[in-house]
Structure formats: structure tokens, C-alpha cells
Amino acid sequence: MKWFGQRSGPESARNDNQDLLISSISTLREQGELLERENDALRVRLEAMQRAMDCGWWEVHLADDASPIGKTASAWSERFCELLGYGHDEFYPVLDAWIACVHPDDQIALLTAWRSAAEGKSNVTTTVVHRAKHRRGGYRMYEMRIAGCYERPADGDGQSGFTVIGTLADIDEASQRHHEFEKMRARFELSRELLADGIWDIEVIAGDPLNPKNVFWWSDQVRQLLGFSSIAEFPDVAESWTSRLHPEDSERAGQAFIAHLSDRSGRTGYEVEYRLRCKNGEYRWVRARGQSVRDKHGAPLRTVGVLTDIHAARIAQELGAAEEVFKASMLESIKEIGEIVSTIGGIARQTNLVALNAAVEAARAGTAGRGFSVIAGEVRQLSTRTREATESVMKIQSELARRQGAKHAPKGTAHAAARNSNSALLSQ
Template sequence: MSHQCLYSTYSADQLAKTLHAGLWSMTIFKDYPIDSDHEAIWTDDFRSILGFHDETEFPNMLVSWTARMHPDDRKRIVETFTSYVLDDSEQNSFDLEYQLCMKNGEYRWFRTVGTMIRQEQELPLQFLGTLFDIHERKIKEQQAEFFLTRFDLISQALTEGPWDMEVVFADPINEQNKFWWSPQFRHVLGFKDEHDFPNIFSSWSNIIHPDDKETTLQAFLEHLNDYSGKTPYSIDYRLRKQNGEYHWFHATGATVRDEQGKPLRVAGTIRDIDYEKRQLEESQERLNRYCEIFHTERTFVSPQMKSMVKNIEKYSKVDAPILITGESGVGKEVVADLIHQLSDRKAYPFLKINCGAIPDALLESELFGYEEGAFSGAKRGGKMGFFELANHGTVLLDEIGDLPFQLQVKILRFVQKRDFYRLGGKNLIRVDCRIIAATNRNLETMVLNKEFRADLFYRLQVLAIHIPALRERPGDIIPLTQHFLQVFNDKYHMHKTLSEDSYRIFTQYLWKGNVRELENLMERLMITTDTNLITAECLPEVMKQTLAVNSAQGYRGILNYKEAKEQFERQYFQQAIAMYGSTRKVAEKIQLDHSTIVKKAAKYDIPLLHWERR
């Protein structure tokens, strides 16, 4: 071997040691096939990288290398190597990553880079290769790819839209600040890509509702400009979606700051809360209306309702399940609203689902959610159910008596354990939400008829509220009538009153639709009556017939003398006090002592003006 070759071999060997690489070579003869027995020269460094010491352990044959390739890689590597050495174009390169089995049986990642020394025609060709151990780098790359894949999957499943901004020169309004709106951010707003929604500040600021823009931007700037980091960024505001509709969103954010507290980068999310907001506004509207009833001194005079209001306040302070019973129209949903609003959970969702309004096949997925692929037509990424969405809040299971029998077992487990599996899911999900159930059916009878599980019934009825029908508490009819009269006078800017005959018919009417029927009738009468006095002639025919029917029944002797007398006195004094207002005026008009009026009012639970109760 010439001095030049010796020098080249020495230099290559030293370079390989420096790079922690192993060299190898092959001589390839034209028209001579390459097979497993082909000679290959492996340097000691090559063998050492794989854990071998000498040629006896790792012979100078091609098969020593190919036999140790991972089964998933072998065919690809051999075919690529063969194709490369037979290619005379010199346009391709040989640079591959693959796994080799070490002497100890462990597979590690390696990279081989090779080149062909092509000599004159008919002379042997020389292949020179270098083996690098890239296992640590490859593992880190795989870990990074795993985390990126996980991030991508989680991002697709997110109902929130992340965003990020790099703050240049600690200036929140600097035009050079770099924004990143995630695909999920654009998706919740109805935009497709960066072309539709560019990565600039104005893409967001220009779609803020005009009424919210000033407070929203001010909250953002106050958060960034507070170098102490104590000002949170959490706000609700409206954004215009791609279809032009405004939706409510809840936005949160956090900021990375330097040692002086100057902002360097801020990131956050937005979440569409439009449905929750509308539900809350509707609940609040009903709540305000009925809170007026609950907190008006003259509204409820019956002992049953006074007791119920006290129980509502008491039960709202604990988390035990509640079963609300009563006929349709008595206000079960309103009571549930009030319990939630008076509880410590009022800042969290209050979700209501009517168990009788959703097909049996869909009810389970609505309550518990489902994973992607759980059934035909399942949404990509799955879907959270009502229990998961109401975490830390309250769920009202309305019309619980209509709950399918086969689903009652799963509901029982959730009520007891507060955990569940989504449809098609394998991960146990725990949530913290209060359960309120409501029904107009007799669950005890259903239990006896094996239409409702006894264990679920007793578990739901830890606390119970029964709302009596309006006909069972006639003392509340006139106060409620006067309440709705005032409400609709204010609403429609009117000054209407009811006649004495109208009040008498109201107290004798059965009110099968309960408070809802009374409220709806009062609104209808306010609109359809042309005069300020709503007389008996203005009432529906079915109500006007009530007097005649009841009188006929009384004449036939259904009531004994004492009952008839008490019924007459109750109605007589209710109507008189309602018409004349004060007991002194009533006493003057009907020519009885004032003390008699006060005693009769107390006997029949007839409400008096607050200054007359003292």
C-alpha cells in the first residue's frame, strides 16, 4: 500500500474515532451478484459500536450487517443498497436511518451514509460507508413526534380555541407583535385558515361586538400592563362569527414576563358560551319573576307554600339530590332554578334535560357523552354529555318518570359515585355536579308497578319538595292574581283591575294548569279586554260556568252546613278585602266590627296589608 493510501486510511480512521462512527467498505465487481456471502470490511470501531470485539464475533461478510437489521427495516435497506450500488448515474445518494440489533440483543437506531468510488470500466468499484449511532436523537425525535401528535389530537378534541402573542418591546399594541390563532380558534368562529383569518391583531379586534369592544380591549391591556402580574385576564364578550352572527365567548389568558414584570408572551383561549349565556338569561328572567313572588309578602299565604320556600333556602345550602314533585304548571323548573341560584354552585352551569323529550336511543349519549367511533354518525373527537358539561354546577333531570328503565341503572351509579364512562369510552370520568330531579308522575306507584327502580327512587329522594296544586291552596289564588295583574300592568303600561265577580270565579275555578294557567290567562285578559275593569263577561266561558256548577253542587247537599258556611265566609272576606284594600274600609262597607274582619282574615289565612298586621 502506498504512503498516500496509508495516510488516507489513517486520516479516515482518526476522523471516524472523532465522530464516534464506524467505517466499512466493500469491493464490487461488475456483473458479480451481491449476496449475503459478499465480503465486507468492518473496522474495529464499527464492531465496537455494535458491542463486538473482533472478526470472530462479527465476520467480514455482508450478512453480518444485514442479519442484524430490524425485520421492519431489512427489506427496505437491502433493496435501497442494491439499487444504489448498481446505479451508474451517480445522481442518487445513500443515506438511511434504521435499527440494528446489538450484541446484547437490544435494538438501537443508526444512520448509514455511503458513497461509491467508481473507477475505470472493467475495474472494481469500491463502496465506503459510515455508521453513526443516532439512537438518543431518534428517541427524542419520536418523543417530540408523540407529543406533537398528542397535542394535535387534543387540539382537535378541544372545545376551546387557543391563541398566542409575542410581545415586542413589552408593548402590547406594537404592530410588530406576532400573533398565532390556532386552527381551533378559527374553527369556533367559523373560519377555515389563515387566508380567512390572518395572524394579525385586527382579525380579532375587528369582530368584537361594538358594545363590548372598549371593555374587552381595556381588560386585555390592564392584564398585560400590570407588571405585578396580579391582574387576571378573564372576561365574557361577544365576537362576530364568519356567518355574521354574534356569539358570547369566555376568554382567559396568562402571560410570561421578564424579571421586571414586562410582558414577553401572552397565551389564552376562547370558549363559546352562547348557549350557556342564553340559558342563564332565560333562567334569570324566570328566576326574577318568581323571586318577586317568593319575596312579596302578600303572595303566599298558604302554610304549604310558606314551608316550601323555607325548605328551598335550606336545601340550596347542601349538595344532596332533590326530588321535586307536583302537577304540570306548578313551577318545578322554577324551584330548581331558585335552588341553583341560591347555592354555592350558582357561578357554574345549570343544565336542564327533559328525559321525556329525547328519544331513548339518544338520551344516554346526551347525558354521558360519547367517544369518536362509538356509533354510526358519532362526531369526530367525540362529545361531552350534560353531566360533564355541568361539572361543578347543577343538572335538572326533568320528567325523570319518563327515564327508560334500562338507563336507570347507569343513572343510579352516577348519582351514587359521580363517575361514568362515555359511550365507547374506556376512561372513567369523575365530575362534581348536583342532581335535581323533577316529575309530575307518582314514582311510588311506578315503583310498585316495576316501572321505576326502587333504589334510584330512594337515592333521588334524599330531599323532597312537593309543590301543591293551586286548587289545593285557594288562599294563594287572589294574591297570585294581584301579583300577575301588577306585572302585566307594568309590562303593557296599563291600569286594569278585576271585578268582584271575576275574583269570585277565580277562587272557585279548579286551575288544572296551575300557576302557569293563571299567569297565561292574566296576560291574555290584559291584552284582550277593552276596558280597565276585567269583568266576569271577559272571562272564558268555561270559567263563567264554574259558579253555576258549584252552586248546583252545593244545593244538592255535597257540602254540609258547616263546610258551606266556611267556604262562603272565606270567599266573601277574600273578595271584600281584595276589593276595598284595608280592614277598616271593609268593616265600614259590609257593616261589621273591625275586629271581626281581622279575626276572619286570620282564620282563613287571608293576607292583609303589612301595616295592618302589626
């Protein structure tokens, strides 16, 4: 018995196929929507990554049909367009749009890199630094990274060819900073060549002045000051300095340096004079000065200083001190000579008085005192000659005292005393 409305035969099979098709379409639609959501999520992540990396991405597919490279359809990310000052819909999706922005002097290098990637000649990522015109006017420096790969559709329905992809980063500010740094470095190098002082630099690891990993650098002037000509002879290590300190200066120089670095207040300066052994074995006097850069806690990060050759000045100072001692001794000797001359002068005066008294007594004695009178006359002549010789010595002594005292003897010291004694003698 058949029920009314029951379907059977070809019509029932057709209906089942329609239901299956509808179900498949619904499933495909759901999968498509899921893929679209995943694609949107990936695009959002990609845009976020671009912003985090401060770069934009681009993609160009070059078909095997040898189409003009400039007319090739291209894809630019939103961040790519922003870096050039455009909205995403304002920048034409063809390669020529980008090439037109590139500075004419940089186009050849950029296109060469593009073609190498497109033709598979370069298996590595190529970086091209170039200038491109910003929408607001003026050229800015950009860095483009380019990579390519060959794609052949697995089903054979698509179009095979090379896909060239890459990133674009704005490096204009970094380029300007680098340019300023190069100018400063050039000035430093030129100044260093003109300076006679040697420059040294120490990178302090972990704020520890005694850390064996501290990085030292000695300028060529430091090496030349000590008679060296290469890094091999005088390496950039601490031992190049410590091993050449004079034994009498080593502890003092080391303590001064450690005291400077260890004072986290930064109030302890670093300036010390010591001797260093040269290549020929001789010691030279130098003056070391330095300043440190510190972190917020006062720990030293880097110390830079100069080494000045003061050998000639130091030797002159030592010679000057020796000369002062010699001259002081000479002044004292002149003073002693003055005292001796004064004594001799006194003796001559007394002898003259004795001779005078003897002559008076001889005159009183008459004929009996004539012989004694002759002796008194001889004594008087001897006294006169002694006085004349004493006056000559006093003049020489006074002139020596004047010459020495004019430069070195203070007022009222040995020179003045000697001069006063001479005046007293000459007045007698």
C-alpha cells in the same frame, strides 16, 4: 599523471547511479512517512468529526467481476463498530457481518438501497431508517445514509468498480422521543375533538405581545363556535380575533391580554369574558383563559388558552337579573296594594261605626228618625260589602306575596311587611 584510487569509466557511473537511487529511495521514504502522518491526521480528524456528528462511516468497493455483494470486503470505522457495541477488531470486515445485524423485516429495503447505489441507479444520497441488533441484545433504530460512485483507475492497473460509502447514526432515543411525541399528539387531537372549548395558541416573538410577527393558531372548534368552517374564512392571524371583538368589549379584552403577557412575574392571570361577532353577524359571549410559557427573565415565549362558549349562560344570567328586578318591583307593588287595602279597610270600619251611631240616633228620634235609620242600614250594608271585598283582595295579595317571597324575598322585607299588614286588617 593519475592519482592513486581515482575512479573513472563504467565503475564511476555505476556508483553515481547507486547514490542517486539511494537518494531517491530516501526521498520516497520521507514522502511516504509524510503521507502516512497526514493520513493518520486525517483519520484522527475523521474520527473526531464522527464523534461530533455522533455517527460512524463505512466503505465498500464492489468490483466489476460480479462478486457476491455479501462477501465484499468492507471497511468500518471505529465509531461505526462502537454504535453496535463492538470493538474495531471484533466486527468482521465483510458486508454480511452488517446485514446479519439488520432486522429481517428491514433487510430488503436496505439491500435495495445498496444495490441502487452500487449499480449507479441513484445519483443522490439515500437515507434508510432500519433496526439493527446491538451486541448487548435487543434492536435499536439506526439511520444509514448511502451514496455510490464509479471508479476507474487512471493507470489501468487497479480494479474498476463501484465504491459505496455512507454513515451510520444511532437514532433510537430520538425515535422513541418521536414515538412518544406522536402518541401525545394523537391524544391531544382526540381530546381536542371531544372538547367543546376552542383552543388557541400564540408564539410570542421577542417577548412582544404587539409584535406583528407573532404567530397565531386557532383550532377548528374556535372556527365552529363562530360559524366558520375553514382557515380561509377564519385565518390563523391576530386580525381574525381583534376584528370581531364587540366595540364595547374590545379595549377591555385587549388590555387584559397585554397585561397578562407584560407581567414578567407571571402573577397576572388571563381570564376575561367578551363578545365576538359570528359569521352570521350576531354576537356571542365567550370566556377566554390562557397560560404562558416564559424564559428565565419572564418574557413570554408562547401562550396557550381556551375559548369557551358562555352565551347561553350569560343570556340566562341577564334574564335572571331582569326577572329579579321584575319580582322586586312586584313585591313592592304587593306591599303598596297591602297599604291601600289597609286604608280601605280602615275607611270601611269607620263607615260601619258611623252607620251604627246613625242607627242609634234614629232609634232615639222615634218616628221622626225612621228615614234616617233606613239610610244608616244601607250604609252599614255597604260597609260590610266593602270589608268582604277588602278581605278577598287581601287573600289574593297575601298568596302572591307568599309565592314571590318563597323564592326571592328575604325574611323581614316587603313580603313580611305585606303579610303583617294583611293579618292586622283581617283581625279587625
